[in-house]
Every structure is written in structure tokens, then in C-alpha cells.
Amino acid sequence: MSSYNDNLHSSVVSSLSAQELELQKVEAKREASMFSLYYAQGARITTAEELEITNAKYAFEKLVHEQAIIDSDVSTNVLTSANNAKDYTAKSVTNTSVAAANVQIAANAILKLASDTGSIFSIINAADFDTDIYAQSNKASVLMNDTAYAAEQASQHSMEASSSIAEVTTANLDSKATVTDSTMKDLLSVVSKQFDDTTTLLATQSAELATANTEEKQAEGILEDLSVGYEATEEAYKLSNDELNMSLTIKTPVNVGNHDYYTVSFDSYKSAFQEQTADGTPKPTNQPVQNYNIILVENSKSPTFSMNDAEGIITGGYTDRYFQITPTTPLEPTEPIVVTNTNHTITQKFYISGESTAEKPVLKDSDGNPLELGKEYTIYVLTVFTMAYKKVINTFDDYLSAPSKMFILQNQLNAANANTIREQKNVTDGDDPTAEAADIVTTPTYQVIDFGVFKKPAYEVEYRCVFLPNNPNLVNGLLTVEEIDSIENNVQRLNKIENIYDLEVSLINDQIHDLTVKTEKLKMTIADNKKKIDAKSTKESTRKKLISENEKNEENLKEEEKNLTSLQASLATLRKIKELAISNVNIDVHIQPGFFFNLTTAEKISAGSYTVAEEITPTDTDLHTYINNSYDKIQQDIEAIEKALISENDIKGKTELTAFEKNIPSKLDPSDVAQIQSDIEHLRQTRNGILEFIIADEIVNPQGEKLQNAVNEFIEDCDQLIIDLLQILDGYTFKKMQVTLAAETTDNFGNRLINNNMYIPTIISVTNNTDETVNSQFINALSDFNHTTPIKYIDPYANPDKVVTYSQLTTNQS
Numbered sequence: 001m002s003s004y005n006d007n008l009h010s011s012v013v014s015s016l017s018a019q020e021l022e023l024q025k026v027e028a029k030r031e032a033s034m035f036s037l038y039y040a041q042g043a044r045i046t047t048a049e050e051l052e053i054t055n056a057k058y059a060f061e062k063l064v065h066e067q068a069i070i071d072s073d074v075s076t077n078v079l080t081s082a083n084n085a086k087d088y089t090a091k092s093v094t095n096t097s098v099a100a101a102n103v104q105i106a107a108n109a110i111l112k113l114a115s116d117t118g119s120i121f122s123i124i125n126a127a128d129f130d131t132d133i134y135a136q137s138n139k140a141s142v143l144m145n146d147t148a149y150a151a152e153q154a155s156q157h158s159m160e161a162s163s164s165i166a167e168v169t170t171a172n173l174d175s176k177a178t179v180t181d182s183t184m185k186d187l188l189s190v191v192s193k194q195f196d197d198t199t200t201l202l203a204t205q206s207a208e209l210a211t212a213n214t215e216e217k218q219a220e221g222i223l224e225d226l227s228v229g230y231e232a233t234e235e236a237y238k239l240s241n242d243e244l245n246m247s248l249t250i251k252t253p254v255n256v257g258n259h260d261y262y263t264v265s266f267d268s269y270k271s272a273f274q275e276q277t278a279d280g281t282p283k284p285t286n287q288p289v290q291n292y293n294i295i296l297v298e299n300s301k302s303p304t305f306s307m308n309d310a311e312g313i314i315t316g317g318y319t320d321r322y323f324q325i326t327p328t329t330p331l332e333p334t335e336p337i338v339v340t341n342t343n344h345t346i347t348q349k350f351y352i353s354g355e356s357t358a359e360k361p362v363l364k365d366s367d368g369n370p371l372e373l374g375k376e377y378t379i380y381v382l383t384v385f386t387m388a389y390k391k392v393i394n395t396f397d398d399y400l401s402a403p404s405k406m407f408i409l410q411n412q413l414n415a416a417n418a419n420t421i422r423e424q425k426n427v428t429d430g431d432d433p434t435a436e437a438a439d440i441v442t443t444p445t446y447q448v449i450d451f452g453v454f455k456k457p458a459y460e461v462e463y464r465c466v467f468l469p470n471n472p473n474l475v476n477g478l479l480t481v482e483e484i485d486s487i488e489n490n491v492q493r494l495n496k497i498e499n500i501y502d503l504e505v506s507l508i509n510d511q512i513h514d515l516t517v518k519t520e521k522l523k524m525t526i527a528d529n530k531k532k533i534d535a536k537s538t539k540e541s542t543r544k545k546l547i548s549e550n551e552k553n554e555e556n557l558k559e560e561e562k563n564l565t566s567l568q569a570s571l572a573t574l575r576k577i578k579e580l581a582i583s584n585v586n587i588d589v590h591i592q593p594g595f596f597f598n599l600t601t602a603e604k605i606s607a608g609s610y611t612v613a614e615e616i617t618p619t620d621t622d623l624h625t626y627i628n629n630s631y632d633k634i635q636q637d638i639e640a641i642e643k644a645l646i647s648e649n650d651i652k653g654k655t656e657l658t659a660f661e662k663n664i665p666s667k668l669d670p671s672d673v674a675q676i677q678s679d680i681e682h683l684r685q686t687r688n689g690i691l692e693f694i695i696a697d698e699i700v701n702p703q704g705e706k707l708q709n710a711v712n713e714f715i716e717d718c719d720q721l722i723i724d725l726l727q728i729l730d731g732y733t734f735k736k737m738q739v740t741l742a743a744e745t746t747d748n749f750g751n752r753l754i755n756n757n758m759y760i761p762t763i764i765s766v767t768n769n770t771d772e773t774v775n776s777q778f779i780n781a782l783s784d785f786n787h788t789t790p791i792k793y794i795d796p797y798a799n800p801d802k803v804v805t806y807s808q809l810t811t812n813q814s
């Protein structure tokens with residue numbers, strides 16, 4: 001190179017390298033801030049949950065404390081009454097005893113007097129019978145006897161009263177009242193201490209929640225700042241790459257399964273001098289490039305890769321280490337060349353294994369090694385100029401691009417279908433049909449989560465189930481993924497849409513390409529025949545034959561052009577449908593769980609915070625049941641679209657949509673390729689027909705929320721089933737998995753699940769090989785938790801007959 005070109009190339013390389021390094025640094029900081037925010041939100045949610053429990057406990061203990069105070073007051077009153085009763089009873093015993101003794105003395109005296117009166121009456125009866133004195137003494141004797149009898153009764157009653165009052169056990173009552181009062185005072189002391197402790201804990205946790213809120217908001221701010229910085233750095237790198245490095249970019253696949261190819265694209269080299277000859281014909285030097293040479297370099301060796309290395313590979317004849325594109329002999333790339341202004345974007349797909357052919361080129365790295373999954377690579381483009389152009393610019397150097405942005409090729413694991421994640425019939429531990437009823441009541445009942453997933457037999461995959469808290473009151477106001485990057489949370493859905501529609505576009509493009517080649521050949525044949533017909537040397541018989549042949553060729557040409565026009569119209573409609581599918585992905589609206597969560601954070605959840613799913617023994621009907629349910633769901637989506645159209649006064653929607661009938665096979669045989677392909681085609685026709693109707697009805701972006709949601713569900717479910725059927729053709733098998741919620745099950749933050757709280761079961765598909773180098777060859781997957789039905793957790797050891805009900809937190813703690 002000349003010193004100028006050398007310095008320019010060095011500046012470009014160093015500038016792009018510095019920007020890529022800065023991009024990697026910012027990305028690393030951004031990822032670290034994601035974890036900081038995730039754990040800060042986890043701490044905030046944990047504190048809020050603890051505060052919610054403490055609030056309920058506080059409300060309960062407040063009632064207990066108030067009741068304990070009332071009971072203590074009653075106990076005090078009872079003790080006072082018992083003490084008074086004891087004192088008064090003791091006095092009553094003494095007084096009653098004295099009274100009884102006095103009554104007895106009086107009674108004795110009366111009895112003595114009665115005896116004397118009787119003796120007197122006897123004497124008078126003998127001496128003065130029937131005289132006045134006799135009558136008076138008789139009357140006195142009768143009265144005295146009555147008095148004596150009354151005295152005896154009074155004496156008996158006083159003795160009984162003394163005996164009865166002596167039997168009153170007020171001392172025992174007082175003793176028991178004293179013990180009871182002491183116990184109540186102790187209970188009040190304990191309850192008061194518990195209530196005071198809970199009050200203190202409530203205040204402490206409220207302060208901790210305020211601190212956690214502050215820390216969470218700080219983490220939000222840091223992540224938002226780094227996200228803005230990341231986007232700015234990425235955009236700066238893209239602009240620099242576009243202007244300084246031929247827009248050299250690498251695109252890796254996004255579909256589920258083996259990623260055995262990658263696509264290289266770059267802008268063609270444009271001459272700085274667009275000159276013409278005297279007659280206006282463009283000079284050959286306007287096309288400066290003799291050929292482009294694409295070279296794969298391991299990223300660790302990229303800093304030292306130079307022009308000498310690139311030229312050595314080409315001059316050394318290592319044809320498997322570079323791929324050459326010659327502009328003068330237009331290559332038919334695997335994807336159409338896209339024209340951007342006056343530049344052409346050259347796109348070429350490369351495969352990583354197999355025999356290298358023109359249709360499927362395989363490119364080894366600069367050392368002659370095959371591309372390995374999980375390794376970092378870059379791409380260089382060596383542009384070789386024509387000699388004429390080199391003479392014009394008076395420089396005989398070729399141009400080596402700066403390295404592309406580093407890329408890694410990894411296989412994509414499949415995520416569990418959110419529609420299949422359901423709570424099933426509870427399982428009873430040690431369920432025994434012969435057990436006694438009393439035993440069954442005490443046996444804990446566990447909740448069970450089932451889900452289905454298509455798995456490639458060659459992949460070692462572990463399915464981890466985590467439970468995300470779904471409590472809007474606790475997470476209100478927290479930063480979500482959508483607020484950081486509105487597309488990040490929907491990347492799986494967008495990639496799914498891109499993949500499924502790009503496949504259909506590719507199929508139509510192939511048909512268009514074949515028809516275009518066919519029509520061009522027909523045109524050339526017709527033109528050649530016309531030349532021969534017009535030639536004077538052509539015999540008359542040959543001329544007639546050629547005329548007849550041309551008439552048939554022209555008819556065929558009209559038919560093929562008609563088919564080509566139809567395919568082009570179908571392609572245009574399909575692209576509109578794809579735009580509708582993408583535009584209807586509701587990117588900005590967050591559904592659940594209300595805090596920051598994505599695959600990056602999910603992969604780092606510790607072992608104690610997830611439950612590994614177990615495979616259920618398969619049955620012959622599992623796959624058919626799953627496909628049948630998927631068809632039923634699509635039928636429900638169609639009915640929902642019909643209702644939404646009718647509700648928006650579009651009555652004709654009813655008759656238009658019901659024309660599409662579901663085509664459920666009696667039995668889906670994975671080996672029946674023709675049947676599966678027929679099902680896929682039927683689904684595509686159903687989906688495209690309904691979406692064409694919506695587009696024709698000028699509802700490209702439905703404003704009605706019901707219609708938009710119905711269309712979203714319909715597109716999502718159709719595309720999911722198409723992908724499922726394609727995976728069956730690719731050798732995937734359907735697995736039914738199960739997760740049992742034990743008493744020790746925790747949420748994703750490591751907190752024990754709370755009875756009667758709502759949780760979102762989320763499945764993480766993780767590569768599970770003992771060799772970490774093999775694990776690096778895979779991209780894990782996360783189920784669509786935004787559209788998964790939450791479940792209510794029921795503690796298997798909770799007493800369903802328990803009367804106590806804790807109050808619910810209603811205040812906003814954010």
C-alpha cells in the first residue's frame with residue numbers, strides 16, 4: 001500500500017475497532033446494570049411481600065392485643081370482686097357464729113323458763129283446777145311452749161346459717177382469681193411485646209422498603225443511561241461501518257434449530273470517477289472492481305490479519321478459505337441483490353459444513369479450519385481492482401476492508417409454548433385408594449404444572465420452571481423491559497414472524513426466479529426463431545415449422561407471464577401481511593409480571609430458585625391432542641375476529657371469515673410428510689385469506705382494541721402451529737413435561753411461595769451438556785411469560801378450615 005492508503009486503512013480499522021470495543025464495554029456494563037436492577041427489584045419486591053405479611057400480622061395482632069386488654073381489665077375486676085368476697089365472707093362467718101351462739105344462749109334460757117312454767121302449771125292443775133288462776137297458767141304454759149319451740153327453731157336456723165357461711169370457699173376463689181389475673185397480665189405482657197415488636201418491624205420494613213425503592217430507582221436510572229449510551233454507540237458504529245467499511249454486516253439465523261449458515265452483505269465499491277467517452281458511453285473504469293474476496297477470520301486473530309495474509313490466501317490457491325464474487329459475471333446470490341441509491345448491496349449466504357457448491361458455498365477460516373459453533377469470528381472483504389482503474393488512480397494497491405463486527409453462530413433451543421403451560425389436577429402425596437378417610441384429610445395435596453415442547457432428539461435440554469410473582473399492587477411503578485427496549489421483550493415473537501414469513505417469501509421468490517428464467521428463455525427462443533424466419537436462407541418448410549413453434553411459445557409465454565404476475569401480486573400481498581403481523585405486535589404495552597425480566601436474567605437464576613421439569617410418560621395421542629388443541633385455539637381466534645368485526649359495524653366480516661374451515665387430521669403421523677405439508681399449506685391459506693380480507697377492508701392497523709388483540713392472537717397461534725409442523729418435518733419430537741409445586745418451592749427471587757398469591761409459571765430451556773464447550777454452541781430460550789395464564793398457589797400444608805383471614809395490602813408501596 002501507499003503510505004496514504006496505509007494510514008487511511010489503519011485509521012479506519014482503529015476507528016471501527018475502538019468503536020466496537022466501546023460497544024462491547026457499554027454492552028457489558030448494560031448487562032451488569034440489568035442484573036443490578038433485577039436484584040434491586042427482587043429486594044424491593046421481597047421487602048414489599050414481607051411488609052404485606054407484616055401488615056396482615058399487625059392487623060391480626062392488633063385485634064388480639066385489644067382483646068387481651070379487655071380480658072385483662074375483666075380479670076382485674078374479677079380479682080377485686082374475689083378479694084372483697086373473701087373479706088366479707090370471713091366477717092360473715094364470724095358474725096354468724098356469734099349470732100348463733102347468742103341465739104343458743106337465749107334458746108337455753110327460754111327452754112329453762114318453759115320448763116319452770118310447765119312445773120308451775122302442773123302444780124296449779126293439781127291444786128286449783130278450773131279456776132281463774134288455772135286458766136291463766138294454762139294460757140301462759142301454751143304461750144311458753146310456743147316460745148320455746150320458736151327458740152329451738154331460731155337456734156337451729158342460726159346454726160345452719162353459721163354452717164352454711166362457713167362452707168363458702170371464697171379463699172379458693174380468691175386464689176384462683178389471683179392466678180388468673182396474673183396469667184392474664186403475663187399474656188397481656190407477651191401480646192403487648194409481640195404487638196410492639198410487630199409495630200417496630202412494620203416501621204423498620206417500611207423504612208427498608210423506602211430504601212429499596214430508592215436503590216431500585218437508582219438502578220433504573222443507571223440502566224436507562226447505559227441503554228441510551230448503548231444505542232448511541234451502536235448507531236455510531238453502524239454509521240461509521242456504513243461510511244467507512246462498505247456497510248459490511250453479518251446476519252445470523254433467528255429460527256429455532258440448527259444454525260448452519262450465516263449471511264454476509266456489503267455495498268459494492270463505487271468509483272470516485274464516473275466518466276464517459278465522446279459518444280456518451282460509460283468508460284470501463286466506472287466499474288473499478290475485478291472481484292470481491294470474502295474471508296472468514298477467527299476473532300482472536302483478527303487484530304493481526306493484514307493485506308499480506310489476505311493476498312497470501314488468494315495467491316496460495318486456498319480456494320476453500322475465500323469466496324470470490326466477480327461483478328462482471330453476475331452471481332446469482334441466494335438472496336436478491338438490493339439496490340440502494342447508486343450502490344448495490346451484495347448478499348451471500350455461507351454454510352458451515354458439507355460439500356461446497358455454487359448453490360451452497362462452504363467457507364473455512366483463514367487457517368483452513370471449519371467454522372465452529374460457539375466461536376467468535378469476523379469477516380474481511382478483499383476488493384481487487386481492475387488494472388485499468390489502478391492506472392487511472394495511479395495506485396496499484398487493492399483494498400482490504402476493516403473486520404466486520406464480531407459474530408457467533410449458535411444453535412437456537414426451542415421455547416415451551418405458553419398456551420400449553422397449564423395447571424393440572426392436583427397430586428396427593430402417597431395417594432392410596434384404600435386409605436382411611438382420616439388419613440386422606442391429613443395428606444398434603446400438591447399443585448402440578450404441565451407444558452408441552454418440541455425437542456430435537458440430539459439436543460440435551462433441561463427445562464427449568466420459575467414462578468414469577470404476579471402482584472400488581474407490589475410491582476406498580478417498577479421499570480420493565482419494554483421501557484428500556486421496547487423490542488427486546490418481543491424479540492422471540494418478531495423473530496418468529498420474520499422467520500415464518502421470510503420462508504414463504506423465499507418460496508415465492510424461488511418460483512418467481514424459475515418463471516423468470518423460463519420466460520427469458522422463451523423470449524430468447526422466440527427472438528432466435530424470428531431471426532431465422534426473417535432470414536432469406538431459411539427454407540419454407542422450416543419457416544412454417546418455426547412460425548408454428550413461435551405461436552406455441554408465445555402462448556406459453558403469455559401463460560407464464562400471467563403466472564408470474566400472479567406470483568408477484570401474491571408476494572406483494574404476503575409482504576403486506578408480514579407488515580401487518582409485525583405492526584400488530586403490541587411492543588409498548590407490558591402485560592405481566594410488572595418487573596424487569598428477560599432471558600439474560602433468567603439464565604442466572606440460582607439452582608434453589610427454579611424447579612427442573614420431569615418428562616411425563618408419552619402416549620400415542622399426546623401429539624395429536626396438542627395439534628388438535630392448537631387448531632381449536634385458531635378456530636376460537638377466528639370467531640373472536642368475527643365478533644370484533646361485527647362489534648365495529650362490519651357485518652360482512654361474519655360471512656367472509658366463516659368460509660375458512662379448520663382441517664384437523666384424524667391422526668398426525670410424523671413420518672407422513674405429505675400430510676404435514678398439506679396441513680401447513682392449509683394453515684397458510686387460512687391465515688393469509690383472513691389477513692387479506694382485513695387488509696382489503698382497510699384495517700391494516702386496526703384501531704379497535706378487541707380487533708387488534710384478536711388479530712394478534714390469530715397471527716401468533718397460526719404462526720406457532722406452522723412452526724410446530726415445520727419442526728416435526730425437521731425431526732423434532734413432542735414432549736410433555738411436568739412440574740410439581742412442593743411446600744419448599746420458591747419464586748425466582750428465592751422467596752417461599754405465599755399461600756393464595758398469584759404466580760406466572762415460566763419455562764427456561766437451557767442446554768445441559770457436561771462439556772461447557774458444547775453448551776456454548778447453543779442459545780437458550782424463554783417461554784412467553786407475558787401471555788402465560790397465572791396460577792394461584794395453594795400451600796399443600798395450609799389448613800382449609802382455618803378461620804383466621806389476613807387482610808390484603810391495598811396501599812401502593814411504590
